[in-house]
Amino acid sequence: MEWKRLKAELLTAGGVRVEGAPIDRYTSSSSAGPGAGGGGSVFFSDGNHRVRLSLNQKSPLTLIHQGDGDARLCRGDEVIVGKLEAIGLHCPRQAYITVTGSCSFQCRYCPVPSLEGRRKAPGEVVAMIEAVVDQIDAISITSGVHSTCEEEEDYICTEILPQLQRFHLPIGVSIYPTEKTPSRLHALEVAEVKFNIETATEELFSLNCPDLNRSAIWKALTDSVPLFGRGHVFSNLIVGLGESDQEVCAGIDELTRAGVIPCLRPLNPVAGLTGAERPTPERLIRLATYHARALEREHLDPNLALTMCTTCTGCDLVPGRDL
Numbered sequence: 001m002e003w004k005r006l007k008a009e010l011l012t013a014g015g016v017r018v019e020g021a022p023i024d025r026y027t028s029s030s031s032a033g034p035g036a037g038g039g040g041s042v043f044f045s046d047g048n049h050r051v052r053l054s055l056n057q058k059s060p061l062t063l064i065h066q067g068d069g070d071a072r073l074c075r076g077d078e079v080i081v082g083k084l085e086a087i088g089l090h091c092p093r094q095a096y097i098t099v100t101g102s103c104s105f106q107c108r109y110c111p112v113p114s115l116e117g118r119r120k121a122p123g124e125v126v127a128m129i130e131a132v133v134d135q136i137d138a139i140s141i142t143s144g145v146h147s148t149c150e151e152e153e154d155y156i157c158t159e160i161l162p163q164l165q166r167f168h169l170p171i172g173v174s175i176y177p178t179e180k181t182p183s184r185l186h187a188l189e190v191a192e193v194k195f196n197i198e199t200a201t202e203e204l205f206s207l208n209c210p211d212l213n214r215s216a217i218w219k220a221l222t223d224s225v226p227l228f229g230r231g232h233v234f235s236n237l238i239v240g241l242g243e244s245d246q247e248v249c250a251g252i253d254e255l256t257r258a259g260v261i262p263c264l265r266p267l268n269p270v271a272g273l274t275g276a277e278r279p280t281p282e283r284l285i286r287l288a289t290y291h292a293r294a295l296e297r298e299h300l301d302p303n304l305a306l307t308m309c310t311t312c313t314g315c316d317l318v319p320g321r322d323l
């Protein structure tokens with residue numbers, strides 16, 4: 001089976017059951033992203049591509065770990081031979097750190113507010129990176145919101161980021177932006193930013209993220225492109241919140257025309273959307289094909305990404321990488 005079809009099916013399967021040798025050193029537990037607060041994930045690679053698979057003992061898919069990362073993914077009669085990838089922090093080849101593990105907002109699809117995680121101190125973040133520095137190519141920073149977006153941005157910009165320049169690695173940052181966020185992050189030599197527009201339409205945004213302002217996020221994106229460069233600004237667009245394909249395509253067009261690379265993220269039905277349906281593999285492939293054409297038309301190349309999700313590719317079908 002071709003990779004894009006297999007990955008689309010794996011992304012919608014809701015995880016894998018793991019058997020065989022222990023997988024502790026290959027397991028990531030997330031405090032952000034689609035797997036936040038779940039039972040952990042592994043990253044499976046067929047040698048050229050990667051997919052993040054949540055651990056789910058009820059899944060019809062089985063992954064057999066034979067030891068030393070050698071793994072077989074069993075899907076009915078089909079067996080896909082590959083490797084479990086080593087993890088930096090959260091994902092392979094990066095230290096992707098959630099600074100504040102709680103959030104004062106209540107977006108319906110997001111489990112972070114209920115996790116009530118704590119805020120990491122600067123020394124703790126530095127120590128975490130030092131422990132994996134020989135296994136990573138990038139540092140990515142994300143954060144919930146402890147009290148306000150302004151306070152969070154201050155903490156990241158004054159306490160955390162100045163401590164990270166010593167590693168001489170590209171830094172990506174994804175936080176809830178204020179008006180000043182793009183210029184502050186640029187002044188701190190951040191390489192790439194991701195501000196998530198999340199929904200294909202304004203109406204779905206108001207419904208799912210009632211306390212946030214979509215136009216402020218959009219402004220942060222367009223302000224960021226001249227600073228960080230076309231193709232080094234990213235935005236998650238969730239697929240599966242009730243939008244039509246046409247609305248997703250319009251969102252892709254709007255972002256790519258502005259020089260922003262969309263990350264089309266299949267809905268993980270958790271938090272307030274537990275029980276919602278995941279998008280089908282056919283839909284993911286259809287939208288990824290449109291996404292690939294839009295990126296090509298705007299000369300945006302996901303292969304040039306240095307940090308965060310477009311480099312990782314674990315959770316999405318990424319044009320130029322998966323198809």
Ligand code: SF4
Pocket residue numbers: 032033034052090091096308309310312313314315316
């Ligand atoms: S694609 Fe993004 S959210 Fe998913 S595992 Fe990779 S870094 Fe984490």
